[in-house]
Amino acid sequence: MPTVLVRPTSSDPTRGRVVVTGGAGFLGSHLCTELLDRGAEVVCLDSFLTGSPANVAHLMDRRGFRLVRCDVTDFVHVPGPVDLVLHFASPASPVDYLQLPIETLKVGSIGTGHALGLAKEKGARFVLASTSEVYGDPQVHPQTEDYWGHVNPVGPRGVYDEAKRYGEALTTAYRTTHGVDTAIVRIFNTYGPRMRPHDGRAIPTFIRQALAGEPLTVAGDGSQTRSVCYVDDLVRGILGLAACGHPGPMNIGNPTELTVRQIAEDVIAATGSRAGITFVDRPVDDPEVRRPDTTLAARELGWSPDVPWADGLDRTVRWFAQAASVSA
Numbered sequence: 001m002p003t004v005l006v007r008p009t010s011s012d013p014t015r016g017r018v019v020v021t022g023g024a025g026f027l028g029s030h031l032c033t034e035l036l037d038r039g040a041e042v043v044c045l046d047s048f049l050t051g052s053p054a055n056v057a058h059l060m061d062r063r064g065f066r067l068v069r070c071d072v073t074d075f076v077h078v079p080g081p082v083d084l085v086l087h088f089a090s091p092a093s094p095v096d097y098l099q100l101p102i103e104t105l106k107v108g109s110i111g112t113g114h115a116l117g118l119a120k121e122k123g124a125r126f127v128l129a130s131t132s133e134v135y136g137d138p139q140v141h142p143q144t145e146d147y148w149g150h151v152n153p154v155g156p157r158g159v160y161d162e163a164k165r166y167g168e169a170l171t172t173a174y175r176t177t178h179g180v181d182t183a184i185v186r187i188f189n190t191y192g193p194r195m196r197p198h199d200g201r202a203i204p205t206f207i208r209q210a211l212a213g214e215p216l217t218v219a220g221d222g223s224q225t226r227s228v229c230y231v232d233d234l235v236r237g238i239l240g241l242a243a244c245g246h247p248g249p250m251n252i253g254n255p256t257e258l259t260v261r262q263i264a265e266d267v268i269a270a271t272g273s274r275a276g277i278t279f280v281d282r283p284v285d286d287p288e289v290r291r292p293d294t295t296l297a298a299r300e301l302g303w304s305p306d307v308p309w310a311d312g313l314d315r316t317v318r319w320f321a322q323a324a325s326v327s328a
């Protein structure tokens with residue numbers, strides 16, 4: 001029998017008291033910033049496994065912001081009321097999760113259990129940061145939420161893909177068994193300021209290489225496609241889902257499809273680099289195509305991405321150039 005929900009302290013949970021796990025990471029730090037701008041109180045929980053206090057340094061003096069060092073696989077304890085739990089803690093880039101396979105599986109399983117337990121205890125809404133990787137190397141294109149995916153559980157990417165698939169199942173079980181008000185967002189490739197130059201994802205890698213005057217390393221022949229969403233658009237979609245009560249799963253991502261080679265060429269143009277492109281081997285199980293079907297987000301949230309690729313790329317390149325000049 002589902003337990004009765006404790007009534008949240010705010011009718012729009014994105015303006016109430018919000019716990020963001022993984023809040024000192026790339027996406028988490030943008031979520032914390034936008035939540036504070038909306039008047040929310042934010043408790044940011046992070047172990048700094050792949051994130052850093054530097055990502056939220058600009059928030060430390062903001063009213064209502066609290067940063068707590070905490071590994072969510074150990075426990076999650078937050079005193080006081082909570083209206084919303086955004087569970088974003090997890091290594092996310094292939095370089096990170098291949099180096100941290102056990103940590104990735106643990107945060108997706110045990111960590112998700114602890115974050116769900118917090119939402120249950122507080123009667124809070126819960127949003128799981130899932131991923132387009134649950135679709136694996138998809139045989140349906142573009143990917144709709146009712147596609148079950150094509151994942152190799154024992155391939156190198158399995159640690160991430162299966163952790164997220166398990167997290168989705170656990171989230172669903174807390175909804176059906178305990179009556180927790182849950183949502184699942186399937187995030188597609190996102191880019192923007194505060195990505196790490198060495199995190200291994202294509203856009204920061206290309207920008208770092210271009211700014212250093214090194215050739216851009218394109219995997220395979222670069223004809224594989226990615227759909228990339230600027231972080232501000234993603235944050236708006238996630239908080240729209242958090243506020244609306246829909247359970248998901250819901251794709252949030254930019255449906256404009258680019259080849260990896262096109263992304264590299266655009267980075268070269270945006271940075272004015274003369275270093276050119278070099279082709280390297282494709283990683284194992286690298287998806288051939290990726291594009292979200294965002295019909296559900298458009299219908300339920302009225303959401304669509306606003307930031308054109310050229311603008312988002314320009315903003316990201318400027319941030320990387322400035323960060324590089326500060327650290328030089």
Ligand code: NAD
Nearest residue numbers: 022024025026027047048049050051071072089090092190
């Ligand atoms: P990130 O690595 O920048 O941020 C993840 C954060 O989680 C880091 O600050 C890290 O220190 C923290 N963390 C990891 N394990 C933890 C633990 N056990 N306890 C507490 N904190 C922990 O990655 P990101 O790109 O910001 O991704 C955030 C979330 O969004 C992840 O769950 C990821 O799977 C999901 N996601 C991201 C993308 C994307 O394009 N960036 C795409 C799909 C899904």
